[in-house]
Amino acid sequence: MxxxxxxxxxxxxxxxxxxxxxxxxxxxxxxxxxxxxxxxxxxxxxxxxxxxxxxxxxxxxxxxxVEPETDWAGSSRSELIDHIYNRYHLTHRQQLPELLKMARRVEAVHGNKPDCPVGLAEHLGHMSHELEGHMQKEEQILFPMLRNGLVQQAAGPIHVMQNEHDDHGEALQRLMDLTNDMTPPTGACNTWRALYAGLEALRHDLMEHIHLENNVLFKVA
CATH class of the missing domain: 1.10.3910.10 (SP0561-like)
Structure with missing residues (x-):
């Protein structure tokens, strides 16, 4: 073949x-x-x-x-929602404030260097605001509807969430552009390296988060 x-x-x-x-x-x-x-x-x-x-x-x-991962497609909506909330919503709320602090520090100390990601802190602040609003809408509106079996009524909110996921995807691409694909320059300080490692973890988690919603939870719904 x-x-x-x-x-x-x-x-x-x-x-x-x-x-x-x-x-x-x-x-x-x-x-x-x-x-x-x-x-x-x-x-x-x-x-x-x-x-x-x-x-x-x-x-x-x-x-x-490879040992199979959890088959979320075979789980109940409530189980999957609990996993998304505990693994991703709570994690993002811990990640972003710390990343924002490090980004501000790196820009303040190294802003005159050509490889400094100037504008990263502002972008992370915008991402944090948008993602928090998105998660609150899921927690307060969409997730309760799905838990209660209101699948048809959830079609509108799901469409809104999918559109916002596209926005989050564009925001992740902007992160990559600002950070040279999250590659710290030679001689970068520990904070700079920790910042990029944290951004890579955020990217990983947010992509998995969106994947589980778009391709599993919303498909089941």
């Missing part, structure tokens, strides 16, 4: 992410957007990035023996 004949290439990133344990790590490595861009087939996503399919497929196929 040739690479172009591989069925995996015709599957959407969202389907692979939900069906192949460990695949989201591979997608993040190659900067393939499986949350907001999850509707794209693997082939189309690779083409858009100009990536060779062979190494990506090799990594995905090597995951066959």
């Amino acid at each position: 040739t690479v172009t004949d591989t069925p995996l290439l015709n599957k959407s990133l969202a389907d692979i992410a939900t069906q192949v344990a460990g695949s989201t790590r591979v997608f993040r490595h190659y900067k393939l957007d499986f949350c907001c861009g999850g509707h794209l087939s693997l082939q189309d996503a690779l083409n858009a990035k100009g990536l060779d399919a062979e190494p990506v497929l090799a990594e995905l196929e090597s995951l066959a023996d």
Whole structure:
């Protein structure tokens, strides 16, 4: 079978992410957007990035023996909502204030250096504000509706949340642009390095968060 004949290439990133344990790590490595861009087939996503399919497929196929992750698609809506709230909503509320403090410090101390991410603190402040409003709408409106089985009535709020997820995806891309793909320059101080490591963790968590909502919770709904 040739690479172009591989069925995996015709599957959407969202389907692979939900069906192949460990695949989201591979997608993040190659900067393939499986949350907001999850509707794209693997082939189309690779083409858009100009990536060779062979190494990506090799990594995905090597995951066959990886221990399966929790099958959230087989869980109840309430179980999945509890997981999203405890694992992601609470985590984001811890991450962003600390990242904002570090970004302000880095810009204050190193603002005259060409590699300094000037504007990062302002962007993180905007992200924090938007994400907090988004999570509150989920917690106060959407999640209670889904817990109570009001699936049809939830269609409107779900559409709003999906649109906001697209905005969060654009905000993550802006983070990448501001930080040279979250790569600290040679000789960066410990705070600068810790900031970028924290931003990478935020990116990982927010992508997983959006993926679980767009591709699992909202599909079940």
